[in-house]
Amino acid sequence: MSKAVFSVTVLGTASAMPLHGRHHSAQWIGYGSHYFLIDCGEATQYQILRYSLPWHRLKAIFISHLHADHAGGLAGLLTSLHLQGHVKPVYVYGPLGLRGYLEATLMGTYQMLRYPLHVMEVWPGEAEVCIWAAADFQVWAFTLRHGVPTLGFRLVEIPGSPRLDAAKAQSLGLSSTDIARLREKGTIEWQGRRLSWDDLTLPPPLPRSYAYCSDTVYDERLLRFVRQVTMLYHEATFLSIQRERARQTFHTTAAEAAHLAKAARVQKLLIGHFSARYKDPLPLLQEARAIFPDTLIAEEGKTYLVNYV
DSSP states (O other): OOOOOEEEEEEEOBOSSOOTTOOOSEEEEEETTEEEEEOOOTTHHHHHHHTTOOGGGEEEEEOSOOSHHHHTTHHHHHHHHHHTTOOSOEEEEESTTHHHHHHHHHHHTTOOOSSOEEEEEOOOTTSEEEEEEOSSEEEEEEEEESSSEEEEEEEEEOOOOOEEOHHHHHHHTOOHHHHHHHHHHSEEEETTEEEEGGGGEEOOOOOOEEEEEOSOOOOGGGHHHHTTOSEEEEEOOBOGGGHHHHHHTTOOBHHHHHHHHHHHTOSEEEEEOBOTTOSSOHHHHHHHHTTOSSEEEOOTTOEEEOOOO
16 A cells, blocks of 8 residues: 555634634645645635645645635635646535535636636435545545535545565565566465465555544434544534534534544544634533543644554
């Protein structure tokens, strides 16, 4: 399997109001030479420039839903790419209504782009759908419950081929020519025994994966989409004392995010999308860790590696 670096750089952790030094939702995802943006709140391009991220190398932008704190910066970012001389195609994926939203925003400001813009609307229903794929990486979309068409995303590397166990090959006295012949033929006769390629290989490491769930009510149906991911990002807008407010606004509490992570047996939970009522998000972290200890708080400007412990 590729030893590509798989990382998440958090650009925004606020919910509706960008207060207390926090910005609207956006995350920069890197996997090897692939770069993606998930959500694009109004300060996203500022944050991209602030942290010197290679935005001209973006492969795709994924928008969870069209609320302003998740999509309000999209037209501005696309326009700035145009002004900076970007010429490669840009692919934007999002829920129903995305195409009309972008057309109205760009046409309303009389903005023509110098590069091809491809907008794909996605609606998986009760299933999930692969929306972006390369030989080594895929992005899947699934439906969240937020009162408006909303998507979650699962980004996963593709399992590689079994690896040669060099130590075992050496212990058997196999030469590089023998190994090449075994790789080509699958089996060879060796010192009176039939030796197969599988006898000399190690299984590839578990594929790493990252799931993004913002915004949504607590929904156990998500377990099928996020089960055993390496890292789960899940909104934690409120503390449990505000559970009723979370229901009314189609959001989740920190405790509920932790319960989902525990039930899904994920490696790590990353929480964000904090209500403006919490100047300090530490109580949200404490509430989640009481249920799921391997919880991290999303910090703007910080890069998290998606690796198995």
